Amino acid sequence: MSFLTRSRLLFGAGALTVLGLGYACAGRGSGSLAGTAEMAQRVYVAPGEKDELYAFLSGGFGGQLGVYGLPSGRLLRTIPVFSQHAENGYGYNEETKAMLETSYGFVPWDDLHHTALSQTQGDDDGRWIFVNGNNTPRVARIDLTTFETTEILEIPNAGGNHASPFVTGNTEYIVSSTRFSIPVPNRDVPIDEYKKFFKGQISFITADQPGKMDIAFQLIVPGFNYDLARAGKGPSDGWMFFTSYNSEQANTLLEVNASQNDKDYIAAVNYRAAEACAKAGKGVRAPAEYRHNIFDEFSRIARSERMTSVLQIQAAACPGSIYFLPTPKSPHGADVDPTGEYIVAGGKLATVIPVHSATKMLKAIADRQFEGELEGIPVLKYESTLAGEVQEPGLGPLHTEFDGKGFAYTSMFISSEVVKWNVETRQVVDRAPTFYSVGHLMIPGGATRHPYGRYVLAMNKITKDRYLPTGPELTQSAQLYDITGEKMKLLLDFPTQGEPHYANAIDAKKVVDRQVKFYKLAENRHPMVSRSERETGVERAGRVVHVRMTAIRSHFAPDNIEGVQVGDTVLVHVTNLEQDWDVPHGFAILGANTSELLIMPGETRTLRWIPRKPGVYPMYCTDFCSALHQEMQGYVRVSPAGSTVALTANTRRGAQARGTN
Ligand SMILES: [Cu+2]
Numbered sequence: 001m002s003f004l005t006r007s008r009l010l011f012g013a014g015a016l017t018v019l020g021l022g023y024a025c026a027g028r029g030s031g032s033l034a035g036t037a038e039m040a041q042r043v044y045v046a047p048g049e050k051d052e053l054y055a056f057l058s059g060g061f062g063g064q065l066g067v068y069g070l071p072s073g074r075l076l077r078t079i080p081v082f083s084q085h086a087e088n089g090y091g092y093n094e095e096t097k098a099m100l101e102t103s104y105g106f107v108p109w110d111d112l113h114h115t116a117l118s119q120t121q122g123d124d125d126g127r128w129i130f131v132n133g134n135n136t137p138r139v140a141r142i143d144l145t146t147f148e149t150t151e152i153l154e155i156p157n158a159g160g161n162h163a164s165p166f167v168t169g170n171t172e173y174i175v176s177s178t179r180f181s182i183p184v185p186n187r188d189v190p191i192d193e194y195k196k197f198f199k200g201q202i203s204f205i206t207a208d209q210p211g212k213m214d215i216a217f218q219l220i221v222p223g224f225n226y227d228l229a230r231a232g233k234g235p236s237d238g239w240m241f242f243t244s245y246n247s248e249q250a251n252t253l254l255e256v257n258a259s260q261n262d263k264d265y266i267a268a269v270n271y272r273a274a275e276a277c278a279k280a281g282k283g284v285r286a287p288a289e290y291r292h293n294i295f296d297e298f299s300r301i302a303r304s305e306r307m308t309s310v311l312q313i314q315a316a317a318c319p320g321s322i323y324f325l326p327t328p329k330s331p332h333g334a335d336v337d338p339t340g341e342y343i344v345a346g347g348k349l350a351t352v353i354p355v356h357s358a359t360k361m362l363k364a365i366a367d368r369q370f371e372g373e374l375e376g377i378p379v380l381k382y383e384s385t386l387a388g389e390v391q392e393p394g395l396g397p398l399h400t401e402f403d404g405k406g407f408a409y410t411s412m413f414i415s416s417e418v419v420k421w422n423v424e425t426r427q428v429v430d431r432a433p434t435f436y437s438v439g440h441l442m443i444p445g446g447a448t449r450h451p452y453g454r455y456v457l458a459m460n461k462i463t464k465d466r467y468l469p470t471g472p473e474l475t476q477s478a479q480l481y482d483i484t485g486e487k488m489k490l491l492l493d494f495p496t497q498g499e500p501h502y503a504n505a506i507d508a509k510k511v512v513d514r515q516v517k518f519y520k521l522a523e524n525r526h527p528m529v530s531r532s533e534r535e536t537g538v539e540r541a542g543r544v545v546h547v548r549m550t551a552i553r554s555h556f557a558p559d560n561i562e563g564v565q566v567g568d569t570v571l572v573h574v575t576n577l578e579q580d581w582d583v584p585h586g587f588a589i590l591g592a593n594t595s596e597l598l599i600m601p602g603e604t605r606t607l608r609w610i611p612r613k614p615g616v617y618p619m620y621c622t623d624f625c626s627a628l629h630q631e632m633q634g635y636v637r638v639s640p641a642g643s644t645v646a647l648t649a650n651t652r653r654g655a656q657a658r659g660t661n
Pocket residue numbers: 553554584585586621622623624625626629632
């Protein structure tokens with residue numbers, strides 16, 4: 001926000017103050033008129049101004065990623081990742097279907113929980129954001145020049161890809177660990193023989209080369225539930241920390257049976273040691289079926305590769321690659337502070353917040369301060385790695401973020417609050433209520449060496465009375481707090497799409513200038529592209545009819561097609577000829593059993609349509625494109641199967657058709 005805007009806002013605060021009165025009386029705002037006006041000023045982005053940050057909020061069981069501006073909380077875009085998206089045809093059009101292929105077949109949905117921005121030297125670099133699919137274990141890369149999903153890798157031997165896709169400091173790896181341990185390899189075994197057959201695995205996935213995500217190695221670990229992770233830096237550089245719970249290895253009624261042990265574990269993985277061990281040939285290439293889906297930059301067509309093996313490492317074969325740090329109790333977040341010295345665990349059933357020290361951990365390993373081992377993995381003594389505990393932090397510590405000024409902020413799921421504490425002294429210095437049950441927190445850049453700070457965003461599970469009700473299901477919610485002062489200040493509630501489990505935010509400056517404005521027609525390598533209206537036409541190959549069509553303001557070419565027959569598979573390949581920013585065209589046809597196409601300038605998209613009845617079928621542009629958008633339409637004549645009506649289209653080539661009947 002510019003200085004001028006802020007000045008205008010200050011003078012214009014009267015109206016906002018009046019507005020705030022109702023809220024203050026209802027006991028919902030900050031409690032004072034001046035307070036409400038100040039809150040509004042901090043988050044108001046005036047017409048013509050832009051937000052300071054891009055925030056990426058996971059869409060939970062919507063399978064999508066939401067892009068919001070902060071501080072305004074305005075939704076800018078929904079990026080389809082693991083779910084079909086009728087708005088733009090992702091997963092419906094022929095070009096993108098392969099993105100949703102898995103070893104289980106076409107899976108058009110997932111549960112997207114976590115996000116991780118790519119990093120260079122430990123700081124967000126604005127190239128990509130990675131996200132996980134929980135249910136059918138997958139990770140995805142989203143390119144921040146196009147805000148599109150460009151790559152998806154399935155994770156074998158996983159059941160619930162929860163501890164994912166956290167990133168290392170130069171994006172060497174993103175990780176994936178399994179929430180549900182399963183038989184490895186998965187096979188038909190009695191469930192009550194869990195302890196005998198079920199295993200966890202921790203995967204390191206190479207991520208710094210677009211289109212080349214690959215599982216470098218999978219560490220086979222005890223059959224616990226693995227939850228969240230964070231990469232080390234500074235003294236903990238080269239390490240990745242994963243929380244686990246259900247060290248009891250229960251397979252039924254986990255709410256009771258997985259809450260017995262006083263401590264579960266953080267799995268600390270020395271991934272450089274694991275790499276070296278793999279290089280030394282200590283791993284085993286095990287058969288595994290999974291998919292790697294890649295979106296080609298120039299044809300803009302996805303393809304799905306079938307993968308057949310994965311390199312597995314047994315901890316016992318690679319001493320030094322993994323250690324367990326006892327951690328109370330059913331920990332969720334494993335969060336590393338900006339210096340890399342402290343590893344904070346949010347034990348959701350714990351009464352304290354344990355803070356491990358990386359320096360102490362390294363010394364404890366060197367001094368072999370082990371209390372035992374689990375399946376070949378040394379377990380360090382709790383006191384040997386502990387820097388200290390935050391006492392009486394609140395109830396249900398879950399996840400900790402850092403402001404880069406020496407303070408940590410922990411979400412308290414049960415007592416519904418954000419607790420601010422000093423990382424060095426571990427003294428609680430402030431608390432702010434959330435409305436209501438807060439899951440994760442996000443400080444922009446909080447996972448990096450240099451947090452952007454300024455705000456903390458609470459992602460809440462239950463909103464109850466915060467918004468206009470919408471039937472049995474109420475909106476999901478996030479809340480934004482100012483953290484620039486000693487005390488946290490609630491600034492804004494805003495509704496979100498799906499359940500926002502997790503988020504990242506980045507200084508808009510790091511992303512704005514990278515934007516692709518349109519795709520160059522000259523570079524379009526789609527096999528069915530029409531680079532001009534002269535290249536359009538219709539072609540029959542048996543029962544398949546290819547229509548090459550163009551869209552430009554404000555007509556389709558061709559816009560009259562005859563000779564299509566009932567039962568034909570009609571593939572309409574529409575190329576958008578525009579070469580300007582923000583001029584998509586849409587395409588839809590009466591009765592098509594799929595979504596519309598949304599075609600960006602310079603790209604080609606294909607709609608598959610099998611007409612079932614004779615008749616004349618209107619088609620039209622679905623995306624408002626000009627004053628004559630409403631005139632952007634056409635017709636397809638469908639005749640009975642075996643009809644003698646010739647296949648024709650009114651193209652500039654003179655209503656010609658090619659092909660065989
Ligand atoms: Cu149009």
